[in-house]
Amino acid sequence: MVMNRKCIIRLSRYKNALKRLKSLGFVKVFSGNLADAAGVTSSQVRKDFSLFAITGNRRGGYRVDELIERISHILGKNELQKVVIVGMGNIGKALMRYRGFEAGGIKVLAGFDIDPAKYNKLAEIPILPLEDFREFVQSQGVRIAILAVPDVSAHHVSEIIISAGIKGILNFAPIQLRGAENVVVSSINLEVELENLIYFVNAGAKAEPEIEA
Amino acid sequence: MVMNRKCIIRLSRYKNALKRLKSLGFVKVFSGNLADAAGVTSSQVRKDFSLFAITGNRRGGYRVDELIERISHILGKNELQKVVIVGMGNIGKALMRYRGFEAGGIKVLAGFDIDPAKYNKLAEIPILPLEDFREFVQSQGVRIAILAVPDVSAHHVSEIIISAGIKGILNFAPIQLRGAENVVVSSINLEVELENLIYFVNAGAKAEPEIEA
């Protein structure tokens, strides 16, 4: 099992590039095309593919459809992925309304908060009390949660949702969450992100920091 | 000039950890303390510091104040960093309202959109027409922009803001922006982020993907 995060990020990029190429009518691609589209080298593409035993045709490259299918499968995107959002502040609400997930096979089932003023149990995507979290995710089989609560409550809430059985947390709170055993935590920290950008801008970097997401 | 993004991310983490330690009353820290707080090894801390010629005291560790000062300087955070947000959709508006930036020395000067219904020139943080972008950023000396427009317009808008003199773009649009020469682009792609999480959850990863932000 490949545990190299950069490599997985590249897979996502390949998939997005392939979808674009497909919509342009491409049926086959060569490693070089894909490399250009994803901003890497062709060796890298072939090496990545070889890690996942993705194979093409020695003369004719890769079939776009097969590739998308294969990569989606590796990324677990063949089935609809159910997620919930915890914290209905600015970010949480924006993510609720964000319509970009559906195309990617990601379905936001519900939002959660502790503030009764935010509850809306009848909405298309309901907003429920945090007390209902455990029951909801267990009955729905949700394993992924997006955590968008204020930093002061982040640690506390993370413990609640982990104890409810959540296995993956996308954390927007600007603190370092220490996830439990076999709970994966990935953080998006806007301040860190901007600090990086500022550093590289000041450095006059031509080399763009390559890490997507 | 250090061009290793992971290293810069660690610097941000060190800074955050130091601020926490400072608020707890610490005056000095050892590489080991900082390593624990940031989730790395002490060698790594010392190695990172040596890359930036950050030096401590062979017996007494590092002075917290000096360290914060030094790292902030490296990250360009001694002066207030001015940013603008382009695109007043869900994400853009949420970022406008997000209050976490101020503590980090980041000041959102304005938002921009093409939809006149969104304009609000008199708000504390005004929302202005995109036509005013060039004049605004040039008169205010803004170099960093957050791009939160729909994917279809992302490329077009990125060209506009780059031509206006923007040097760093934090891109929320789910496409791969090809930045121009000496323009740094850093992307936050929620779908990619979630795909990663799903992969590592499915893989039953104990090793948390370490990349913050």
Place this chain on the structure above:
DNA sequence: TGTCATAAGTTCTTTTTTTCACAACAGTTA
């Protein structure tokens, strides 16, 4: 003031990631 303990700073080693280079192969053409 000399010895000792400790933590920084540096060097060396190991591991990981990327790139290079080329053999194997499939389609194409004569």
Place this chain on the structure above:
DNA sequence: TAACTGTTGTGAAAAAAAGAACTTATGACA
């Protein structure tokens, strides 16, 4: 069918990053 072209797949080399181990400085204390 035989030569040729161009792309994959992989093994080896190179580069980059992380980690371990060692050396040296420094404050504390007798």
